[in-house]
Amino acid sequence: xxxxxxxxxxxxxxxxxxxxxxxxxxxxxxxxxxxxxxxxxxxxxxxxxxxxxxxxxxxxxxxxxxxxxxxxxxxxxxxxxxxxxxxxxxxxxxxxxxxxxxxxxxxxxxxxxxxxxxxxxxxxxxxxxxxxxxxxxxxxxxxxxxxxxxxxxxxxxxxxxxxxxxxxxxxxxxxxxxxxxxxxxxxxxxxxxxxxxxxxxxxxxxxxxxxxxxxx
Amino acid sequence: xxxxxxxxxxxxxxxxxxxxxxxxxxxxxxxxxxxxxxxxxxxxxxxxxxxxxxxxxxxxxxxxxxxxxxxxxxxxxxxxxxxxxxxxxxxxxxxxxxxxxxxxxxxxxxxxxxxxxxxxxxxxxxxxxxxxxxxxxxxxxxxxxxxxxxxxxxxxxxxxxxxxxxxxxxxxxxxxxxxxxxxxxxxxxxxxxxxxxxxxxxxxxxxxxxxxxxxx
DNA sequence: GCGATTCTGTAACATTTGCTACACGGGAAA
DNA sequence: TTTCCCGTGTAGCAAATGTTACAGAATCGC
Numbered sequence: 001x002x003x004x005x006x007x008x009x010x011x012x013x014x015x016x017x018x019x020x021x022x023x024x025x026x027x028x029x030x031x032x033x034x035x036x037x038x039x040x041x042x043x044x045x046x047x048x049x050x051x052x053x054x055x056x057x058x059x060x061x062x063x064x065x066x067x068x069x070x071x072x073x074x075x076x077x078x079x080x081x082x083x084x085x086x087x088x089x090x091x092x093x094x095x096x097x098x099x100x101x102x103x104x105x106x107x108x109x110x111x112x113x114x115x116x117x118x119x120x121x122x123x124x125x126x127x128x129x130x131x132x133x134x135x136x137x138x139x140x141x142x143x144x145x146x147x148x149x150x151x152x153x154x155x156x157x158x159x160x161x162x163x164x165x166x167x168x169x170x171x172x173x174x175x176x177x178x179x180x181x182x183x184x185x186x187x188x189x190x191x192x193x194x195x196x197x198x199x200x201x202x203x204x205x206x207x208x209x210x211x212x213x214x215x216x
Numbered sequence: 217x218x219x220x221x222x223x224x225x226x227x228x229x230x231x232x233x234x235x236x237x238x239x240x241x242x243x244x245x246x247x248x249x250x251x252x253x254x255x256x257x258x259x260x261x262x263x264x265x266x267x268x269x270x271x272x273x274x275x276x277x278x279x280x281x282x283x284x285x286x287x288x289x290x291x292x293x294x295x296x297x298x299x300x301x302x303x304x305x306x307x308x309x310x311x312x313x314x315x316x317x318x319x320x321x322x323x324x325x326x327x328x329x330x331x332x333x334x335x336x337x338x339x340x341x342x343x344x345x346x347x348x349x350x351x352x353x354x355x356x357x358x359x360x361x362x363x364x365x366x367x368x369x370x371x372x373x374x375x376x377x378x379x380x381x382x383x384x385x386x387x388x389x390x391x392x393x394x395x396x397x398x399x400x401x402x403x404x405x406x407x408x409x410x411x412x413x414x415x416x417x418x419x420x421x422x423x424x425x426x427x428x429x430x431x432x
Numbered sequence: 433g434c435g436a437t438t439c440t441g442t443a444a445c446a447t448t449t450g451c452t453a454c455a456c457g458g459g460a461a462a
Numbered sequence: 463t464t465t466c467c468c469g470t471g472t473a474g475c476a477a478a479t480g481t482t483a484c485a486g487a488a489t490c491g492c
Binding site: 173174175185186189190192193203205206 | 438439440441442
Binding site: 061063065067069071081082084085091094095114117118124128131132134135136138139141142143145146147182 | 277279281283285287297298300301307310311330333334340344347348350351352354355357358359361362363398
């Protein structure tokens with residue numbers, strides 16, 4: 001699909017200036033990916049920087065043994081700073097990026113990112129803002145992992161999911177949740193059951209409902 | 217002390233172009249701080265971005281209850297991305313920065329950082345490199361906390377300290393080490409004793425020596 | 433329907449980490 | 463010297479998390 005300038009204006013009108021939108025239309029590559037689509041794997045080379053139009057993408061960190069931990073979500077008009085940092089010397093990715101739902105995005109060739117920083121003040125601002133947000137996200141992830149127990153982290157994770165998707169019911173397995181928390185399925189099940197007994201969630205197969213008492 | 221252009225050329229000759237060095241000399245503020253000096257506290261406003269000339273600075277994250285965790289060290293000609301991100305809208309610091317030894321640095325007013333990005337390609341490159349390095353550091357911190365047990369993290373921390381200061385003996389208390397690992401003094405003592413029994417370290421009051429078998 | 437697969441629940445136990453309490457020793461201060 | 467504070471060692475128990483093992487329930491493919 002070719003990028004339409006009117007469409008871009010709807011999306012980015014307030015964020016980006018006109019000339020930048022024109023260039024975006026020229027070089028940007030519109031994509032739609034389904035839930036579960038793997039946008040990036042550790043070791044993969046980064047050729048383009050994504051800007052999300054809708055949907056959400058979860059960014060995970062994997063260790064050598066295949067264990068994983070959720071770092072943060074991308075949503076709204078977010079971009080990924082990890083890919084920004086890779087623009088300089090075409091480094092390999094150190095993270096995994098997976099679409100958490102059906103997601104629409106624009107992919108921008110890496111060489112444009114640096115070029116536009118000086119050409120368009122609005123782009124420079126966008127890049128700096130992106131870095132700042134991602135740093136905050138990473139610090140938040142560290143806070144969770146370093147300072148909170150698993151049950152709190154689990155509740156926190158469900159709350160973040162709620163904010164991300166705007167709904168209180170998630171289609172997800174305990175296994176998957178365990179991965180995002182970097183723990184085992186059994187531990188996750190145990191804690192979820194505990195939360196259910198406390199009236200904070202309602203469990204069924206492939207589904208978790210966050211109840212009002214658990215929302216913060 | 218006034219900044220001397222010859223001095224700057226010695227330090228940054230290969231990194232920065234001539235005109236940038238001149239501006240650096242004009243607006244940069246040379247500082248020397250002793251070990252333990254607190255460069256930044258959470259909530260503090262960031263008015264300048266530091267570039268280290270020598271020494272090292274440790275960057276810590278504190279939670280609401282006063283617990284802390286080490287994020288990473290600055291050394292060499294490093295700068296702090298946390299302060300870079302704050303340039304846009306004068307945000308408050310979210311981290312603590314403490315000189316880990318006697319440290320010399322140049323403080324650059326935040327308003328110059330963004331201005332120079334477009335003016336000097338070498339500065340743009342420096343800023344992007346800084347972001348990239350700090351991201352890697354934060355990811356490393358997350359790896360440690362999320363995927364490793366305390367004994368491994370302790371050994372890892374001692375190894376990093378060794379690389380940072382270039383020596384194998386550290387003047388540090390168990391209490392302080394515990395803080396950096398976000399755990400208690402007792403646990404740290406226990407693990408250190410365990411490492412001593414394994415012949416990996418040698419302990420004495422206020423002092424820890426990392427033995428050859430523990431260096432990785 | 434029926435077997436296979438996936439997801440969940442749970443017990444039992446091991447390991448890791450946190451916390452409390454106290455003893456000891458070195459060295460600084462009086 | 464004596465006193466006192468700080469840093470360390472360590473026991474003992476509590477809590478949190480990891481691991482193994484297995485059973486039953488839901489769903490899918492045939």
